[in-house]
Amino acid sequence: MDRRAVYKTAWIGGLLLAPQLLLVFTFFYWPTGAALFWAFTLERPWGGGNEFAGLDNFRMVFSDTAYWGAVWRSMVFALGSTALAMGLALLFALFCDRQLRGYKAYQTMLIWPYAVAAPAAGVAFRFLFAPEAGVFAALNKIHPDFWNPSVNGFHAMILIVVAYSWKYLAYNFIFFLAALQSIPRALIEASAMDGSGPLRRMWDIQLPLLAPTMFFLLVINITDSFVDSFGIIDLTTHGGPSKATTLMVYKIYFDGFKGLDYSGAAAQSIVLMLLVMALTFVQFRFIERRVHYR
């Protein structure tokens, strides 16, 4: 950060910063402020502005069992999809990094799913897991409702977790592979000279050196699973059956735009915002420390 050669013409610098600051103010800080305002006030039923409601909106939200249900399901979704997407990605990256014949082909194919829009992946998996036409259709013929995400909430949750993880598997794979490739080859070679086999090297050298990447991805995956699940849910299960896949973001959208309960939706937004901020904060603290020690 400490450069000797800099420009000191403040007005040019300010002018260059202005567009971004204007956009950030208009589309980030003002809406966030508005969310705070709505969260702490209640619209008067016959118009005429909002009246201050203190923590009432939050009390309403927190005393609603439907809200806690959404929180609980978001946790299940976050843990399920993170474990699935990260675990598989790590396994594939470690093996791909052995660079056996044809590894480039594996590598390329494993990256592609990331280009697929989450809602499209959702629609695709809705078809693949459709009880009447998908992979399980034949089993359903023998045993009706062996698999039916439109009736069974647990099946619906599996469906959105799988569709979401399929895309994030590719994302995590890219990061793991890049991290593996940045490990100095000399380390691996020295270890091989000492007589360790490939598995031993994975366990004792590559995995510990991947720890920062793993932590980074863990935070990103959990954060994204909270905010990025909307498209998949909206096109596969619509939050059903009987709210079994209504996660926090979907509930905010539903309460805000369908239920027109701005105050309730705003209070929920604030809670989700705090959650995301806490996660991001943890991540930046960690990254800062890593940079510091390097």
Place this chain on the structure above:
Amino acid sequence: MIERTPVLNFVTHAVLLVGLAIAFVPMWLVFVAATLSLQEINTPPISLLPGSHLWENLAEAWARADLGVKLTNSLIMSVAVAAGKIALASITAFALVFFRFPGRMAAFWLIFITLMLPLEVRIVPTYAVAANVFSPYQTILDVTGFSWLWQQLTGTELALEWNLLNSYTGLILPLVATATGTFLYRQFFLTVPEELMEAAKMDGAGPLRFFREILMPLSITNMAALFTIMFIYAWNQYLWPLLITTDRTHRGTAVMALRQLIPMSGDSTGGGVPDWNVAMAGCLIVVAPALLVVALMQRFFVRGLIASDK
């Protein structure tokens, strides 16, 4: 590395083949589904080999969801977001790295914190802003009493309004506002040796000239990376376009158009089983451009993704 581990090599290939299957089989089955007739697709077990109805299904999906218009909209939106992002990110990062002036660090943090406020957590109020972009400023003027003063002085009411609903600007601007690219550019500018700037100064180049003639050409790969990543990001947006376009026939995007191929429980179609062959053909069309960009720009894509998400 030269070592003989035949068993492990076999296991490695087996595991990677499973990975390949996980990535590829869903895509293949979607493709196969898009080639079948409605009757064939609803007869389990699921077919593994393509049929002969691909073109019909593609044409049907194209017509049903009006994909010509939607793909054009998506393309306009994605290119504009990517280009706007590059322009905005580069000048912002330039000001942050190469200038010293009061308030610079404050601006840095203001931009930085936005990384913690994804669109999804502030959708309802952002929608309100998009309905009238000037509403924040109107409120500020009202609260500070400026509007009142204006009315006293000119006798006209001060009403600022700029509605972004159903406009390309509305689709694009909020996505351009994010801070990701700014940090990618900042990282890059921090690695530019100081001597370059000193030399430029010595030769009499001002800041804008230095930016245009030295920094821009140096950041070509950076630009390609950011362009790819932002293109994909914008192409795959769903929630924001859904909110801001009420006029779905003219301003809807391709990914949103998937809704028209899948009966939604709340719609007039009343739920029920979609025509899977047509829906899957639609999926193929919608996903194809993004896949193509990633396939062609893979190197930049990977680079951009890894550098920007910090």
